[in-house]
Amino acid sequence: MKRRTFLKTAVSAMAAGFVPLSVSAEGRRAPTGYLSTNWSRDPYSFGSYSYVAKGARRRDHAVLGKPVGDRLFFAGEAAHPDYNSTVHAAYESGLMAAEAISDNVEAEAVAVVGAGVSGLAAANRLTGEGYEVTVLEARRRTGGRILTDRSLGMPLDLGASWIHGTDGNPLTDLAGTKDLDMRATDETYVIRGDDGREISDADAPAWLENVLEVQHSLAADAEDVNGAAYRVDADYDGEEVILPGGYDQLLGGLTAGLDIRFGHVVTRVDVDQDGVRLRDSAGREATFDAVILTVPLGVLKQGGITFSPPLPRWKQAAIARLGMGTLDKVYLRYDDVFWDADVTWIATPENGLPEGQFNQWLNLYFYTGEPVIVAFNGAGPARDLAALPDAEIVRRARQTLERAYP
Numbered sequence: 001m002k003r004r005t006f007l008k009t010a011v012s013a014m015a016a017g018f019v020p021l022s023v024s025a026e027g028r029r030a031p032t033g034y035l036s037t038n039w040s041r042d043p044y045s046f047g048s049y050s051y052v053a054k055g056a057r058r059r060d061h062a063v064l065g066k067p068v069g070d071r072l073f074f075a076g077e078a079a080h081p082d083y084n085s086t087v088h089a090a091y092e093s094g095l096m097a098a099e100a101i102s103d104n105v106e107a108e109a110v111a112v113v114g115a116g117v118s119g120l121a122a123a124n125r126l127t128g129e130g131y132e133v134t135v136l137e138a139r140r141r142t143g144g145r146i147l148t149d150r151s152l153g154m155p156l157d158l159g160a161s162w163i164h165g166t167d168g169n170p171l172t173d174l175a176g177t178k179d180l181d182m183r184a185t186d187e188t189y190v191i192r193g194d195d196g197r198e199i200s201d202a203d204a205p206a207w208l209e210n211v212l213e214v215q216h217s218l219a220a221d222a223e224d225v226n227g228a229a230y231r232v233d234a235d236y237d238g239e240e241v242i243l244p245g246g247y248d249q250l251l252g253g254l255t256a257g258l259d260i261r262f263g264h265v266v267t268r269v270d271v272d273q274d275g276v277r278l279r280d281s282a283g284r285e286a287t288f289d290a291v292i293l294t295v296p297l298g299v300l301k302q303g304g305i306t307f308s309p310p311l312p313r314w315k316q317a318a319i320a321r322l323g324m325g326t327l328d329k330v331y332l333r334y335d336d337v338f339w340d341a342d343v344t345w346i347a348t349p350e351n352g353l354p355e356g357q358f359n360q361w362l363n364l365y366f367y368t369g370e371p372v373i374v375a376f377n378g379a380g381p382a383r384d385l386a387a388l389p390d391a392e393i394v395r396r397a398r399q400t401l402e403r404a405y406p
Helices: 059-065 087-104 117-128 170-177 206-218 247-255 297-302 313-321 379-385 390-404
Strands: 033-036 049-051 072-074 109-113 132-137 162-164 189-191 240-242 259-262 266-272 275-280 285-288 290-293 306-308 323-325 327-333 345-347 360-363 372-378
Touching (some): 059 087, 087 162, 087 170, 275 290
Antiparallel strands (some): 266 275, 345 360, 360 372
């Protein structure tokens, strides 16, 4: 798979923790547990990752990452000047912000808002250079949109899953220094109809390609995307790899020695000649010489942080123009494998559900030997599913698999 796309050459209140499920009265196969995500309703992200929306341009990412004066800096996957929506974009933008401070700012005390990979990279770099760094994190954990759950008996990534392009990617080096198991995913696939038959590429419905290549790659609906912005790929080449031991393994070396304060939801940023004063939802205040803001684009778009003075119009315009997409997952664990065991991707367009719901599955058994399969739902279909109770989401997932594998 290249950049979360599938069939390119042919046709994430978050995890619902481990929930045991019993065999249905009809005697059909039933999962022994499930995990689901709801990134669009997560108050600390309001989405999965950014995209270039209609009316926006690639340069809006660079504008988002541009500092405001010499005290307020921005970082995150949406703030990388060349590409977005990846962990390596977030990681690199954090290093860029740290470098901007160390090269141009007279500062001793620096706050980093957000303990995702971008904030951790920035804080780690600045701490190593002797700055007094405080990391303020809204959640009760590090990682942000990197979230690995182990309640189903194995590491399952609810947010970021792949290192996209290993050639020259700093995450490849980061994983290598930890000697982490990295496994390249391939593009093998099958399309299954509702009676279990195999559907050829030529007979696949026309809308399926849009679901897999737009909704599941960009986390957005085609009508909302500036397609021209994606005609040139400026990202890394090489294999697409997963980390069977969990994506959160990458974070360990970045957190060592950092002063991370959890439960700090920053709601106000005041900048003046003396520094940057931060206020959180509990009324706590602190002043720093410089601040790196790494909150997701979705939070900025929601207006959850008040700035004084207000952000410049050019910054506000970039925030408004860029889009925040949604890509959710539903993991199902079974006692044994009944789906195609020797392919990476399974497409299920004939499941009796609205287009875009439960049309693509990743066969984790192929890479881990565990009877686990994960469905992807993106953009509008993901947001529609987000309003449903877990029982209905699992029912739709099971309905899909039961039709594809009667």
